[in-house]
Amino acid sequence: MAADGGSSTLPCVFSPKSRQYLAVCAQDGRLRIWNTDSKTLHQEYVPSAHLSATCTCIAWGPCRTVKEGPQRKKRKSEASQVEEKADLLAMGTAAGSVLIYSTVKGALHCTLDGGHVGGVNCIEWHPKESLLYSGSDDTNIVEWDLQTGKKRSKWKVDRAAVTSLCVSPDGKLLLSAGQTIKMWDLDSKEIYRKFTGHSTAVTILRFATTRPPDGNGLYFLSGASHDRLLSVWQVREDGKDKNSVVSFTLTDEPRYINLIMSNRKEEAVRLAVVCNDGQLHLFEHFLNGPCRKPLSPSCTVQMSDNKDCPAPIPLLAAALGAGTRSVLLAYGNHLQPVIERVEVSTTERHVCLTRDVHTSLSLSMETTVSRVKTPVINTKSRVLVPGLPGHQAPLKGPSQGSEKRKKDSDVKEMSIAERLGEIDLSSVSSGKGVPKGTDSLQTDNFAVLLVQGLESRDSNILNKVLQTRKETVIKKTVARLPLPAVLPLLEELTKRLQGHPFNAVLMVRWLKAVLMHHTSYLASLPDLITQLGVLYHMIESRVKLFHKLTKLHGKLYLLMTQVATADSSNAVADVDHTAKLVYEEESSDEEEESGDEGLPNDDSDNWEEEDAMEEKNKQTDEEDDDPDRTDSKANGEEDMEHGNESEEE
Incomplete structure (x- = not known):
């Protein structure tokens, strides 16, 4: 039901x-x-x-x-028991x-x-x-x-x-x-x-x-x-x-x-x-x-x-x-x-x-989860707490171990009253009289601002801290972050990753730094699956979508190159048949007298015959001017004329 x-x-x-x-x-x-x-x-x-x-x-x-594929034939007694x-x-x-x-x-x-x-x-x-x-x-x-x-x-x-x-x-x-x-x-x-x-x-x-x-x-x-x-x-x-x-x-x-x-x-x-x-x-x-x-x-x-x-x-x-x-x-x-x-x-x-x-x-879940053997812890072994290197967390040990302390330890833990007594607020605020070896109050530390922003949920403080682009600043800030603030930071990063893609580019750097520094602490949490389920599904969906986008990008790039080559080939204009420069020879007196009538027509197919007629006219004019020439020359010129026609052909 x-x-x-x-x-x-x-x-x-x-x-x-x-x-x-x-x-x-x-x-x-x-x-x-x-x-x-x-x-x-x-x-x-x-x-x-x-x-x-x-x-x-x-x-x-x-x-x-449901038929589950080819099976053996069942008996009549078994056929009635099919569920x-x-x-x-x-x-x-x-x-x-x-x-x-x-x-x-x-x-x-x-x-x-x-x-x-x-x-x-x-x-x-x-x-x-x-x-x-x-x-x-x-x-x-x-x-x-x-x-x-x-x-x-x-x-x-x-x-x-x-x-x-x-x-x-x-x-x-x-x-x-x-x-x-x-x-x-x-x-x-x-x-x-x-x-x-x-x-x-x-x-x-x-x-x-x-x-x-x-x-x-x-x-x-x-x-x-x-x-x-x-x-x-x-x-x-x-x-x-x-x-x-x-x-x-x-x-x-x-x-x-x-x-x-x-x-x-x-x-x-x-x-x-x-x-x-x-x-x-x-x-x-x-x-x-x-x-x-x-x-x-x-x-x-x-x-x-x-x-x-x-x-x-x-x-x-x-x-x-x-x-x-x-x-x-x-x-x-x-x-x-x-x-x-x-x-x-x-x-x-x-x-x-x-x-x-x-x-x-x-x-x-023992059949689905990988089988991991838990190590046998000896009483004399030293327990390393996950977190920052050098981080000393209070360990609940036996009463004898808490009474015994090292007398040779050089570092003495000071009380709050002693610390406040040694701090000269006037010198700190003015910046004078502070020796180089002593630590001063750092109110502009990004880690402090980030913790304050996560606790108060102030968007202005979080925007100021999370919009930094320097990798070194991000790594140092995450390294100085206290362990209780790691999960709230991951929740804030998950919310911002679901927003604008430009904002997600910045958040990925912070997420990378958190996973690099605090993986051991996150692995020690029992209910981590419920708290990071949304982040895991979002990353997996983005990765699957990224493969599709890369394929689409390749197809679009191929299509754009084909369009660009087609445009470049079409950009070549047709050949301009108009003459850029025209050279004209000086015309003779005879051509000026004859005008356009003596010029061969471009459209005429019998341009060779027209040239031959012009030469004949010239020869007859010369013979009229020179009476000493005989008729035999005329016959020879006719033969030459036929020879010229054959050569021209």
Whole structure:
């Protein structure tokens, strides 16, 4: 039975029926599926490296028989014992898409896109058909067909965002919650009933009975954000169902809910509710009509550690077992939850279970974490405290060691009164009379300013210190930083790394210096995973995005070079055929007399014949002028003329 606590909390869901798996989306954005039997990590999947596509809600699909590849033929006795397993898991993302993950394949089954504009808040599977319903911030519900991977229908629900969905056990009705709770007929997509009573967004909707709505026996319950009540509603035939009939009191806002439905009036509804304060409330009630008095839980379960000052351990999820006392619990941290099946005595109103989370984690994670042998410490060995070189931290040793001190130590620790007595404030402020060997008060030290800025959260001081570019100043400042200020500095750097890229360039230098100087101290912290989970996921997403950007940069560079070469080739202009300089010869008297008529036409194809005619005219003119020439010369000139024509040809 899928249960999600809305978009404000991290989703954590047990698989239906056998409760074999626990699906958890942690702070680092990864989906982890834990095996509840072996208490080990079964599978791990990163939905998307981009921060805008983080998982907002998850829901297990109905159990089904899955083919796991070629197997031997089973006997008839074994064929009847085939169990249905929880395989498909739907994840809604902040980008508006829905991811379907398969635990049998260990990979993504399909992606449902194009249905929502806003982030997905809730997902609900159809119990019988291969359909999926998703509600989003865009106030719409989308019905997905998983066989085709496309949306089947889409309709607007309310003016506000759709925050919760639930399908009836027979698959005919759908509950949706925005500002009001509406019951839809899935065949006609029309409103069947309306329920009003919550002033805030409804985050939980569950059907409590499997009876048909005709006999006034259909009940469902709802829980809202910032509300310490669970309301139970009855679907009546006459439509007079404006108010809730039963209410359950809680200590805080409900985060996770698991119930066993009632099939008839003589059977009670069993309910397990995990609140935001980390407590578990168990209820058992017969739904036979209205009850005026709010019902308190029959038993409340709380977890705590076994230290001198016990601190509460938050419960993440709970699932009711077949017996009345058996409860499956998941508690601790989302990154490494501890899964345990306990027997709760319902006769006691309040039960407090003490557990050692660190030993439970080491036992459950010994197969996944690298096996490291702890060294055997001798009594005479010297313990080196992580931190700065030369840093002397107070060590809790035996009483004999504290009484014995070295008498030969040259360094004497002075009291505060002696230090103040030796300081001449007038000489320090004026800068005169201070010998070179003595230390003066340094109020302008970057380490002091950084500690003051982290404690007071003054943005002006932090900007002044963190915007330095000198590597030596950054290294010295981080080296002089006290150990309690290392984690606040990492949190401040994580916030600034998520901002403008120009600011992130400066923060990377500080982060590098912190990791170089204080890695040993950070490794000694027990709860480092929760505090640095956001930083780790952000660095991993930036690195994955960097590879894509380098590929894109190479393609763009190749494209730009091709465009530049094409532009350079096109830049060569056409050859200008107009003459830059024209030289004209001096014309003779005959050409001046003849004018343009004697010049050969460029367009004429018989320019050789025209030249020959001009030469003939010249010769006849000369013969007329010289009468001594004989006719034989004329014949010779004709032969020469033919010879000239052949040469010209």
